[in-house]
Amino acid sequence: MSCSDFNDLDAELTAFGHPGGSSVRAVHDQFHGDLLEVSMGPQHPSTHGVFRMVATLDGEQIVKLKPVFGYLHRNHEKIAENTTYLGSMPYTDRLDYLCSMSTNWAYALAVEKLSGQAVPDRAQYLRIIMAELTRLVNHACLVGFLFNDLGTSFTPLLYAFREREKIIDLFEALSGSRMMCNYQRFGGCRVDPTPEWLAAARTLVENFPRFLDEYERMLTGNEIMLARTQGIGRLDPAHAVNAGLTGPVLRASGVDYDLRKVDGYGFYPRFDFRVPLGAQGDTYDRYMLRILEMRESVKILVQAFRDLPGGPIMDPKAKLRSFRPKAGEAYGRLEGPKGELGFYLISDGTPNPYRYRVRPPSLINLTLLEEMCLGHTIADAVVILGSIDIVLGEVDR
């Protein structure tokens, strides 16, 4: 590597405000080593799908990292503009395929805003139940995969999947499909849960903290885990806010921004729950925040099951077929498990939206990946990527 190349790199690093720049240079000058460019992905065990990181390494240390995505692009937005409003609902399942219930809700929220559709009380409660169950599924999966990236032989992942399986079975019993639920409709929900379903869900939720305790006992205090995650992938709050990061990644940096509190959409203002905040913004904070959020979700779910009212689940005025909202635009957003999930719609009065745009939290949270990885080793890059929590279906759309 020539000298001018290196000066460029150094300038780039300091421009990012990264303290690692000078130390990287010192190491480089000492050994006169070459940099190694490793292309991780799109076929790599731990890039969570077809994601690619082009990492430039000095030894094992990352001096440059370029995220490359788009391998899973499925033209989601354009398809949605050519199909009816209802027709896009099953496609939203495929955005973030781990949490279809809350993606459905975000889309329904946007369309209801656009058309001024009211939603009955019971449906509002059911939506919160589904969204929080989804949060449990997503966060359990996330911590499982995070530990897989940290090098466990699948054990924590399979414990997480054991619990996820129970929730997914509930989704299947209710909506007919394990992951592609397609449950929310404009103006309510599709299926009313039976009392048996509610009882099963309630027992599951009541038992969930036991799983969390077991999980924490197994791994949270583990010395290797602490050493591998604490101080790794620090993200300062100003940076995170500037880049538009949302969700647990932002809150791990200590910024109090939770749409459930900020927007108070749905019936969330009726619920008593707290928003945990991290202090350091490192991988450990991001992990712990997921665990704490799961505990809060359990609290919300217990309240929701207690207060669930009777009544219809669909607004009688809701239209399924030939649904034509009046011309206008709307942006509906909610606090998805991964961050702010928004749908922006423009209607021109026809059955198809004129413009349909998704604000995917995964993609936007991914933009600071290089920032977090610089100066760490390649092993950490994998872990940092895991802690951001991306789903490629949502990143590439």
Add this chain to the structure above:
Amino acid sequence: MTTAPDSFLERAPLELRDWAVQLLPGPLQWLAHHLITVVAILAVFGLFFAFTTIAERKLLARLQNRLGPNRTGLPKFSILPWHLKHTLFGLSQPFADAVKALTKEDIVPAAADHFLHFLAPVIVVAFSLMTFAVLPFGREYLPVDLDAALLYFFAAGAATELAIFMAGWSSRNKYSLLAAMRALAQLISYELPLILSVVPVVLVTGTLSTKAIVLSQGYWIFGFLPHWFVFTPWGFAGFIIFLIAALAESNRSPFDLPEAESELVAGHLTEYSGFKYALFFMAEYFGLTALSGLGVTLFLGGWQAPFPFLEFIPSYLWFMMKLIGMIMFFIWVRGTLLRLRIDQLTRLAWQFLVPLALLNVGNAAFWVLTTHWAGPLQLVRWGVSLVIVILPFFFLGRSLSAGYAPRTYRYAP
């Protein structure tokens, strides 16, 4: 108490060998004697490897609340009843795997160094098998009784890392290259604590011969408690250091950095397929078995029974049982722990294990010097020795984990 050496089971394999050898003419007898030993080791540990893989898969599965492989039965032409043929608890899985590995296409990258790429798996298996020569599997079962057996063991064991480097380098793959570098860093870091953890045993017994080391653990305290080195303070500390270093030496989780699946795809094995891959796999298990065998020999009393009344069980079975116990422990560790980073790995070795092992050598020296202490002085001896183990562990551990602690979190107002 039956005297074990005379029991029929204890002697049977030896008698069989001697009978086979005496069938041959005189000049060939020496050759046949050794060939039979080699073949026996290959057969026994080949099968042991096969069943270790299935045991690992099944144990890991159970740790993870799964069932594990349980489908592979016997081929159609066997004479067993149908249901046994088709389930057999999946015990024939390793043979199916072997057939699969043998019949798979062997792919060599165009850019690879073909000769080294071919040589690496051969060397890794050869060297890992060589370590078996000095392990005393039973009272009379020591293939080669070397005076410097331990030296030989570590020399042969360390050579396998060379083969891993060879594999990583010759593949011309960036992941493999990184893995090769990691393997070397790991070798340099962990060879030292591994050897230092063994030094106390050598110091106390005054010999490098594995046979003599086992025999020196061979009497009973108060007539029934085994005098194994693991039941002394320095022996226990040495055993723990040995376990950690052995995990690192055999590239097992949490030290499986060279083939770190989540980071380097498959590390040095990325460009290997088919039977060559199987050979690496085999060598890894051979290395693990050999190191476990050494641990059993040095710290767990080798082939000796834990209690006098259990001596009727042949010595080689005791050795095997202890070996299986150690390997199951390694599998358990693999099922639980996560991987260290390369700098943490070396830090653990140099800042924690090496100082502890050095102090432990001093501890053993103290133990040797105070052999004649008796009565209440015996308690003092134990106390001092324990303090030499526990205090450094506590302080070194604190400095090693400084800055890492579980945190408490605040909630938004």
Add this chain to the structure above:
Amino acid sequence: MLGSGIINGLIVTAKNFVGSYHDPKRMVTVEYPEQRTVLPENYRNFPFLISENATDPMGTLRCVACQICEKECPPQCIIIEKSKDKKPDASGKPQLYPAVFGIDTSVCMSCQICVEVCPFDAIKMDQVFEIAATDRFHDLFLTREKLAKPNSYYHQIHPTEAAEVDGRLNTERKAAEEKAKAAAAAKAAAAAAKSVPVAGVADPGPASPRPATPIQPASAPAAPATSPVPKPQDEPRSSPAGEGGPANPAS
């Protein structure tokens, strides 16, 4: 102390190891071909067409080829061609029927929107999931013959939903019948006067998804599970099937 976290972890995995032998809550694995879980009633995968009569599936399809599902299907996996002629449906009203009805299951995403939009309750979600095939063009493209399944099968897989649907349909049919009767009576009464236009034009009939309101309470407890096919519908159905049946495979 260093190592306590690791030991805690080892204890947890050891507990799970022991638990996996006696605690069915931990072992969620099912050995699939031999053991099967019970599918939930709401489970769905691919659509099928409901026929009223098991012996003559092609002749008694509920589908009237209105092509709403074809239009609404998000991935556009349904292909329908209308028939040229008309056949009487369950309530005896002449209706079109699908000459061609195909679902490409390699495109279908099991979203159930066709079921929701169907005003005739003619298409429902199936629960057969073992549909691996060797030819993706012929085996995965389900034609009318493969899609048609009797109403009794629907009762088998979705009992509560089917009961509800049948109840509603019976109500509608009865309403239609009584209306027709009333219309006939009125016609007969006013035959001499020759006044009223034909009632069938104004009749919402089975085309409306909701029951006609005035006569609803009369037939609320319509026994659904036992005999899904009401008697009077069988007669007019079977006769046109004779002509329709052989004609269809040719098309």
